[in-house]
Amino acid sequence: MPKLTIDGKPVEVVDGTTIYDAARKHGIRIPTLCYLESIQAIGACRVCVVEVEGARTLVASCVMPAAEGMKVITNSRRVREARRAVVELLLSEHNGNCQTCERNNDCELQAVAFDLGIKEITYEGGKTKADVDSSTEAIVRDNGKCIKCRRCVAVCTQVQKVGALFPQFRGFKTVIGPAFGRDLDAVTCIQCGQCAAVCPVGAIVEKDHIGRVWTALDDPTKTVVVQTAPAVRAALGECFGMPAGTLVTGKMVAALRRLGFDTVFDTNFTADLTIIEEGMELLSRLKKAVKDKKPAALPQFTSCSPGWIKYVEHFYPEFIPNLSTCKSPQQMFGTVAKTYWAKKIGKKAEDIFVVSVMPCVAKKYECSRPEMNDSGVQDVDAVLTTRELGRMIKQAGIDFTSLPDEVVDPIMGVSSGAADIFANTGGVMQAALRTAFEVITGRELPFENLYIEAIAGMEGIKEAEVTIEGTLPEWSFLEGVTCKFAVAHGIGNAHRLMENLKSGKSSYHFVEVMTCPGGCIGGGGQPRLTTDAIRKNRIKAIYKEDAGKKVRKSHENPKIKQIYGEFLNMPLGEKSHHLLHTEYVSRDRV
Amino acid sequence: MAAKTCTCSLEVNEQELLKRLDDVLNDYKGKPGALIPVLQITQKMFGYLPEVALKRISRKLDKPFSEVAGVVGFYSFFSTVPRGRHLIRVCLGTACYVRGGKQVLDAIKKNLSIDVGETTTDRNFSLEVARCFGACGLAPAITVDDDVHQRVKPARVKEILEAYLPGKAVKRVKSPGKKGGRK
Ligand code: SF4
Ligand code: SF4
Ligand code: SF4
């Protein structure tokens, strides 16, 4: 436990703590551009330099361990000047234009430059050239703005285990990007957007859909309907300076109405629908395996996270049959809105414009998949990230924080608490179990408050088992069967889980995977910069939303009963098969 | 591992070479720091680093393809374009440069229709530039394989190169460009 002083303040930290972490713990802020909590500390940007008494040169505090007796100064003239020089050098090469940059006002480089009081750039240097790659549906990269901090590499390689990005070439020609400087659509990128979520500058951003949404809103021939994913309501407030974990459901609905959306619905409605379809799909696979003793693709994997789908298609195509064939709630919503609801309001599918607001970047990719047009036209027309919605609200001059609370429109706005928790890692599993257990036994899932702690936390891979007892006659073949479940979040954890499955080290009946750490609340489209503390606050908010709902189980949602009665007939029926289920393709690995 | 260094390995069936690469990869699998030695062996075997070999390396060593590509791009001695039977190196050291090395290089480029770092489609010639090989007294100089040619004039380029021709017309090989692969 080394004791040291930082800016004269005596502090004691555990062995191996860096100066940066020690300072932070004691309320001293050191600027950073490449450091990423618990993911990367590589000393690349040198913005975090500090003075250590006796050391000849300044040291990068993010990599230097605190040592006994050290005297650290984080704020001397020398330190300030060195930091300023580093940032000036970055700016002298930076192909930036803040006023028109997507990251204006939300850029770490801009903020650091401002905090350091940089007034002019004394270095003359060649600017990097703009080099924009918009080859994919969800991500836009511009090497011209890249400051080579490598956060995206660390996230893509370590957290997501995809490894689409790496430094290419050398010297002045170095770029951070896909193999041999190719476009992102030529490599195995899963479009998760976790790189865009950590990039300190405007070098990786989501593909802008704001323009097409304004166009649709201005078009009098279109009925523009919006759905919002549950994770958005737990984070949107952050775009307006509210603390992480503030639930803004009511204000969000009010803002959407003021933006001009004709109808404000909720992705939660089709999350409930997903639970019915996916739960019944699981039960039918179990029946096939246990009762009919036929081969069935078990474990069944959840299919609501499009990054995970693309990951399986690239890296584990042999497991494609295990993926639930259910479309994600976003895509079910698009199809149902342009068929069921269109009929109700007497419109044609092509007259309806469906906008999603998602915590996710991959949803932009998902809606563009060629098979996602079962309504006869593209089912979901535009996908806004939480950040983009925040921006649109600002563009419209809406004072978000003083908006009243409003409620969503009926029918496709009605949902259960089970749908809310889709936003959290472990949520889909819990929601599915709430329904499946009751279908089999006629009784409520035997967990206090319907909350399964074992699969709810931030652990990378979580497991649970339920032994089924007291089955209804129809499901008696499941009597005494112990069902095993697993939940993984972050593709790196999913990768570990898949390897364990492959080697036979583990076996399950049902597995939930969410692409992003923490689940959708930590999505690539959420307000930056998402830390673990922020994830936990958002998760708490979502569980609060669930607990506050009258209806907590998908099958008890009256509007779900109604849509089966009026339109779909039965789960896994012919109509469902055509409208709510989909298929996958095997893709190249590299 | 019997690694062939001669360019005639190009004639060996690629499947055969890939099989040999698998043996190498089995040896190195799981060992730390394997990537660079494996790439060196591969380049010796194939004469260059073909993409199919790089992909195999990426999978077997469990390294992202982007990282393998990054390492290949970082070191100038790795090449992803096939080498020709004859390597032409043009000196652009100071002495050669001032005495017309650049013009000689241009003449060669024009004659072969390839750029520096490229290989003719018939894989006869590869072209590189160099920094002085100690023939400054008789600049400008070029080498073709181990032969040094001095006081080269642009007009003489054709004649020099003809000596190495198998007799076919040469066409430019396109280096692997951007894009490719499935989305
Ligand atoms: S990345 Fe940041 S500094 Fe660069 S142009 Fe955009 S806002 Fe400005
Ligand atoms: S979107 Fe995801 S997979 Fe693609 S480069 Fe970014 S982090 Fe990697
Ligand atoms: S793209 Fe962004 S995150 Fe990646 S290295 Fe460049 S600046 Fe850093």
Ligand code: FES
């Ligand atoms: S934050 Fe320490 S070097 Fe970048």
